[in-house]
Amino acid sequence: MPRKSHYGDGSVYQRKDGRWEAIIFHEGRKISVYGKTEIEARKKMRERQRQVLAGEIARDPTRQTVGDYLLQWLDSCKVGIRPHTTKNYQSHIQHVLNHPIAKIQLQKLTREHIQSFYNTLNLAPSSMRTLHTTYKKAFQDAVEAEKLVKNPCHKVKLPQPQDGEMHEPPPENIVVIIQDILDIAQAEFEQEQSRISLIVLFAIATGMRIGELAALRWEHLDLEKSLVAVRGTLIEIEEIKIGPPKTKSSKRNIVLADFAVEALRAYRVKQLKQKLQTKNWEQLNLVFANRKGGFLQTSLIRRQFKAFLNQHGILEKYRLRKFKFHWLRHGTASILFAMGIPIEVIGQMLGHTRASSITANIYTHIDQQLHIQAASAMNKLVQHQ
Structure with a gap:
């Protein structure tokens, strides 16, 4: 009693x-x-x-579990976000649903639960950061809805890579690797005019994302003025199509280095010949198209890039387990920064929302001459001046 x-x-x-x-x-x-x-x-x-x-016990009359809440949250936030973002959210939430943490009552969720859950995940550092960002947003929404008093993701420590685990090469190494890859790609293109060598050249010259490259059309190029207009990205969910750029600042114009313009001119001639020899060529006017003029899936670009690296011994030479296509973009930024190009120009060139700690909105206009200097820096890289 x-x-x-x-x-x-x-x-x-x-x-x-x-x-x-x-x-x-x-x-x-x-x-x-x-x-x-x-x-x-x-x-x-x-x-x-x-x-x-003290008001530390929040109201949650439904006694909702963590898993149920996250599924409900996913449904509520689908409106107004990009399909690719929704797909990422689904993937992140699936990690929770596969773990006992999903059955804990949301009301009882603590930082210790989150930390213990994180410690069971075996993800690359970049993947861990994006997953953590999703959870922070989801549980912050729960706080604002008065389902939680505090965000349990606050002050959680992300797991560190184990000794020997490969991750992104350090900046001082990536510049050397990118220089090597650029030299090899240029030599291969001069001999074979292969599609993957041009993609690699163009990715380094512009810092464009893989989806932006796959969505690039010839009408987006002005080779006389050495300009490329980034106006879309490839969407590969349910159906393959071109969607809007990732962010508002992703819609941008980039001044091309001379070597990129020359390579594009040569490749255009080759592609037109291929078009005349191919029945039922898809009239999409894509720069980097498949054998019938259709969309080149980003997964295929990544596989061909991996084969390119293996063929030329890049991974073995630098003792790397892998080298992601996206790291070409990091390399471009590192090289330009080392050459003295202002961080704001690099940020605009890569389509970043923020350059350093300064928002892109503050820099609404940067002298076109600085962008031309960025292209000149790329020319010097190729010419080894």
Whole structure:
């Protein structure tokens, strides 16, 4: 039987299993804590009462689980976000659904739960960061909806790579690697005019994302003025199509280095010949098209890039387990920065929303001459001047 207590003290009694249970009520909801002894149970009860008085116990009458909440959150945020973002959210939430943390009541979720969950994941650092960003946003929305008082992702430490685990090459190494890749790609293109060598050349020359390259059309190029207009990215969910750029700042114009213009002119001639020899050529006017003029899937670009690296011994030479296509973009930024190109120009060239800690909105106009200097820096890289 519960022991008689003063109003507000709660009830404490010993259960049949020998444990002691202390009960308090908050906004019509029963809250129980347990202890091996009566003293321990009362101590926990006083702490819970303190949390109630401090407003640290949020309302959640549905007793919703973490998994149920995240699925509900995903449905609620699908409107107004890009399909690719939705796909990423789904992938991140699936990690939770495959883990016991999904069955914990949202009300009881703590930072310790999140930390323990993170420690079980075996993800690359970049993947871990994007996953953490998703969870922070989801649980912050729960705080704003008064389902949580605090965001359990706050101050959680992301797991560090184990010794020997490969991750992105350090900046001082990536510049050397990119220089090597650029030299090899240029030599291969001069001999074979292969599509992958041009893609690599163009990716380094412009810093464009892989989806932007796959969506590039000839009408987006002005070879007389050495300009490329980035106006879309390839969407590969349900159907393959060209969608809007990743962000507002991703819509941009880039001044091309001379070697990129010359390579594009030569490749254009080759592609036109291929078009005349191919039946049912798709009239998409893509720069980097498949054998019938259709969309070149980004997964194929990545596979061909991997084969390109293996063929020329890049991974073995630099003792790398892998080298991601996206790292070409990092290399472009590192090279231009080392050559003294202002960080704001590099940020605009790559389509970053933020350049360093300065928002792109502050720099609404940067002298065109600085962009021409960026292209000249690329020319010097090829010419080794």
